[in-house]
Amino acid sequence: MDIKESIKSLPQGPGVYLMKDKQGRVIYVGKAANIKKRVLSYFSRPQPSYKNEVLLRQLYDISTITTASEHEAFLLESRLIKQLRPHYNISLKDDKSFPFIKITRQDYPGIFIGRKKPNEDVEYFGPYTNAKLLRLALKSIRKVFKFCNCYKFPKKECLNFHLGLCSAPCTGRISRRDYIKNIQDFKHFLKRGSLSLTGILEKRMQHYARLKKFEEALKLREKIKALGLLSEQSSSGDWDAIGLDRPPYRIEAFDVSNILGNEAVGSMVTFIGGKPCKNDYRRFRIKIVKNIDDYKMLGEILHRRYNRVIEESLDKPDLIVIDGGRGHLNVASGELRYLGLDIPIIAIAKDQELIYTVTRELPLKLDRHSGVLQLIQQLRDEAHRFAINYHKLLRKKKVFQRDG
Numbered sequence: 001m002d003i004k005e006s007i008k009s010l011p012q013g014p015g016v017y018l019m020k021d022k023q024g025r026v027i028y029v030g031k032a033a034n035i036k037k038r039v040l041s042y043f044s045r046p047q048p049s050y051k052n053e054v055l056l057r058q059l060y061d062i063s064t065i066t067t068a069s070e071h072e073a074f075l076l077e078s079r080l081i082k083q084l085r086p087h088y089n090i091s092l093k094d095d096k097s098f099p100f101i102k103i104t105r106q107d108y109p110g111i112f113i114g115r116k117k118p119n120e121d122v123e124y125f126g127p128y129t130n131a132k133l134l135r136l137a138l139k140s141i142r143k144v145f146k147f148c149n150c151y152k153f154p155k156k157e158c159l160n161f162h163l164g165l166c167s168a169p170c171t172g173r174i175s176r177r178d179y180i181k182n183i184q185d186f187k188h189f190l191k192r193g194s195l196s197l198t199g200i201l202e203k204r205m206q207h208y209a210r211l212k213k214f215e216e217a218l219k220l221r222e223k224i225k226a227l228g229l230l231s232e233q234s235s236s237g238d239w240d241a242i243g244l245d246r247p248p249y250r251i252e253a254f255d256v257s258n259i260l261g262n263e264a265v266g267s268m269v270t271f272i273g274g275k276p277c278k279n280d281y282r283r284f285r286i287k288i289v290k291n292i293d294d295y296k297m298l299g300e301i302l303h304r305r306y307n308r309v310i311e312e313s314l315d316k317p318d319l320i321v322i323d324g325g326r327g328h329l330n331v332a333s334g335e336l337r338y339l340g341l342d343i344p345i346i347a348i349a350k351d352q353e354l355i356y357t358v359t360r361e362l363p364l365k366l367d368r369h370s371g372v373l374q375l376i377q378q379l380r381d382e383a384h385r386f387a388i389n390y391h392k393l394l395r396k397k398k399v400f401q402r403d404g
């Protein structure tokens with residue numbers, strides 16, 4: 001069969017892909033934010049390893065399983081590798097060094113991330129190849145299931161309860177019956193995903209409604225709503241209006257700060273899964289542009305950032321956000337074209353909170369309650385704060401140097 005021809009019909013959302021040989025055996029399982037784009041990459045450039053070259057020579061067919069989010073794709077990939085043991089997924093052949101999700105067998109089970117240990121009385125899920133992504137996924141999931149991660153119960157509710165991350169079984173805020181049911185739902189999520197769990201919860205909610213147990217039904221409705229947010233689906237269609245076919249997972253935002261041209265700096269902040277990832281924040285001292293020119297300064301930091309991304313093969317963002325209007329967007333998108341990068345990019349202007357895109361002549365005015373707009377505003381404000389703080393730091397250092 002023409003494998004390249006069959007790729008044309010692959011889905012473009014998140015999920016996993018299973019590569020099979022001529023006998024129908026699964027020889028490799030992979031995850032992707034965009035299945036079609038990821039699989040095409042195997043054929044559009046020289047392969048980075050001999051293993052991939054051999055894999056492609058044996059490849060005969062590809063099947064896929066779509067998921068509601070990239071988090072679910074990550075969890076499903078690990079489960080399938082553990083179950084199928086594909087020949088070319090060598091990273092999980094020896095799972096001793098990889099992290100697991102561990103659920104204790106106590107009266108009130110706790111949920112943790114850790115390595116396998118001998119004679120440990122826990123239930124294991126995994127292993128997972130990426131500890132950082134596992135922690136990020138579990139952090140998001142915890143907002144829905146509100147599980148405990150205390151080895152020993154405290155005497156009063158801990159901070160996690162007040163942050164909405166734990167249901168506080170330690171002080172009886174939730175009954176053991178309801179807590180155990182919550183843990184069982186979490187296990188179902190790990191095994192089947194949020195879409196399957198949502199169907200079960202909806203039936204349970206309808207059952208409570210028929211019994212006129214409206215408080216229980218309301219709790220389930222809130223959990224279903226949270227699962228919908230977790231699956232990163234935008235019902236408003238605002239991402240499509242911006243020009244994206246799915247919510248962006250990694251977003252990088254930029255701002256420039258200078259006062260009368262003195263100590264001009266730039267900033268970049270990174271959000272992953274809708275949350276700040278401060279380890280990936282970057283600061284820039286303007287080195288080339290000497291005049292007071294925000295456009296050229298922005299162009300300088302964009303060029304330096306993404307030239308480095310290319311040279312060091314760093315992760316590219318799913319979206320770039322610029323603090324500014326049409327002029328700033330034109331400069332930034334021009335730098336990306338010069339570098340040969342095709343990354344979605346938008347600008348947000350402070351005055352009326354208008355969104356400028358490359359494909360639309362007129363700016364977008366999103367509803368002020370839009371979750372998409374609020375996320376973009378949060379990115380813009382964080383980039384501005386980070387730039388201002390760096391600018392103040394450099395000015396303070398200059399004062400001290402002059403005084404000395």
